[in-house]
Amino acid sequence: MRASMNTDSAGTPRSAPGERHLLPPLEGAKAAALVAALLLGVIAYQLNASMVTPALPEMARTLNSSLGAISHVSSLFFLAGAIAGVVFSRLSDFTGRRKTLLTVLGLTCVGTLLCALAPSLPVLLAGRVLQGLSSAAFQIAYVILNERLSARVFGTALGVVTAINGGVGGLDGYLGGLLSDHLGFRAIFAAILLVGAAATVCVAMVVPADARPVTRGRMDWWGSAALSIALVCLTYGVSHGSTDGWTRPWTLAYAIGAVVFFAVFAAVERRTATPLIAIEHLRSRRIWPVIATTVLALTGVFAVINFTVIVLSQDAHAGFGLTASRSALLYLTPAAVIGVVAAPLSGWLAGRTGWIPMLRVGLVLCVATLTLIAVFPQHRWIVFAAVAVLGVFYNGLVLTTLNGLGVTQSPKEAPAALPGLNGAAFGFGAGLGIGVVAPFAADATIGGYTAALCISIGITALALVASLCIVPTPDQPDQE
Structure with a gap:
């Protein structure tokens, strides 16, 4: 079994250089209450991510906007989430986990209220940006669990929280559709506001206050x-590339902007005393392969489950000709429901056998399952069974171990740095995967769908290769 980041090899609490003194791990009822409070906090994010999607057409009608314009309701939310995950996670090293998490949840509630009362699309979008900050709740929750729980229960608890990332039992989107149909889209935000307020109160009551900051110094705002x-x-480069073409002027402009500001980021990190994450860590095989594996795994598998198979199932000519609701019920809900059970079990197993080996096992099984779909794309029930099995291999094994490695591989002087970067990698990988396969699936032919699936298989295989490059931290010698 691995040694926890807050214990030595004998299980004794200890602190690393630059870190606060870590308290003995919570046990029993206190540990369960902590997990429940953090779970409610991440549910507030997941509801914002999934309940809103079925209501987008109704939002467009109510606010007199086009579907193209209303699509920013989702894109800005996830973009804000990617940025918030990086910034607020690292900020919690300086200001404390509890304080930062309460700030995130408070801003999320303000954004939800704006959305519920929005008289126009710009106000709604402003609210969605604030709601997107709730993405940081996942990364902060993972770090809190690692710091406050024993190694014996950390993996299972992390799996419980990760399970919500696949949807709240697979029913949240369906509930959002019902509320939109019968009460309008504002009812969705009213329901989310209640959950967010309850999460804020529970976190304030249950999550222990930090004795003092983990990292001394200043937050790296530049x-x-x-x-x-x-x-x-x-x-936006990926978005424009997938819709307008990868060689179009705006796509190239965004690509150049990304390269320039990544270079600026690297230059800043070399010169600041307390960087967001030190360049030497990014170069380490303990860090970069984790981020690379996350991007590639999400690019490969997410696009299959959430795009290619859904489009195929609704295609009346080359696919199965299902309605949107039946397609979601058959090809989205089962994997999400199975993941709710598989993720905690995967965390429990990884905590005992090693996070890195379990990640590699999950990726091998994902490649095999995606291959089955690519070989039999016109067999409805084979595709159904394969996607359902991905609830174990992908939603369970891969997502749980990637989140676990984001915590356990993070530098000791910046324990929330890698979880934040890894969270951004999740969002970027998901968007990139759809952008890459969309032109092939858009052909609406079996050849096009097969090509999209084969591309996803190849990218997932690259994720497996990247995982082979991960070197465990010194206090996890059993990982290899």
Whole structure:
């Protein structure tokens, strides 16, 4: 079994240079209450991510906007989430986990209220940006769990929280559609506001206050700004590339902007005393392969589950000709429901056998399952069974171990740095995957769908290769 980041090999609490003294791990009812409070906090994010999607057409009608304009309701939310995950996670090293998490949840509630009362699309979009900050709740929750729980229960608890990332039992999108149909889109935000307020109260009551900051010094705001602009350019570059073409002027302009600001970020990080994450760490095989594996795994598998198979299932000519609701019920809900059970079990297993080996096993099984779909794309029930099995291999094994490695591989002097960067990698990988395969799936032919699936298989195989480059931290000698 691995040694926890807050214990030595004998299980004794200890602190690393530059870190606060870590308290003995919570046990029993206190540990369960902590997990429940953090779970409610991440549910507030997941509801914002999934309940809103079915209501987008109704939002467009109510606010007199086009569907193209209303699409920013989702894109800005996820972009804000990618940036917030990096910035607020690292900020918690300086200001404390509890304080930062309460700030994130408070701003999320303000944004939800704006969305519920929005008289126009610009106000709604401003609210969605504030709501996107709730993405940081995941990364902060993972770090809190690692710091406040024993190694014996950390993996299972992390799996419980990760399970929500696949949807709240697979029913949140369906509930959002019902509220939109019968009460309008504002009812969705009213329901989310209640959850967000409850999460804020529970976190304030249950999450222990930090004795003092983990990292002394100042937050690297210049580095945060440079990385944020680079992520914006990268995200919009992928978006424009997938819709307008990869050689179009705007696509190239965003690509150049991403390269320039990533270079600025690297220059800033070399000169600041307390960087967002030190360049030497980014070069380390303990860090960069984790980020690379996350981007590639999300690029490969997410696009299959959430795009290619959904489009194929609704194609009346080359696919199965299903309605949107039936397609979601058959090809989205089962994997999400299975993931709710598989993720905690995966965390429990990884905590005992090693996070890196379990990640590699999950990726091998994902490649095999995607290959099955590519070989039999016209067999509805084979595709159904394969996607459902991905609830174990992908939603369970891969996502849980990637989140676990984001915590356990992070530098000791900046324990929230890698979780934040890894969270941004999740969002970028998901968007990149759809952008890459969309032109092939858009052909609406079996050849096009097969090509899209084969590309996803190849990218997932690259994720497996990247995972082979991960070197475990010194206090995890059993990982290899």
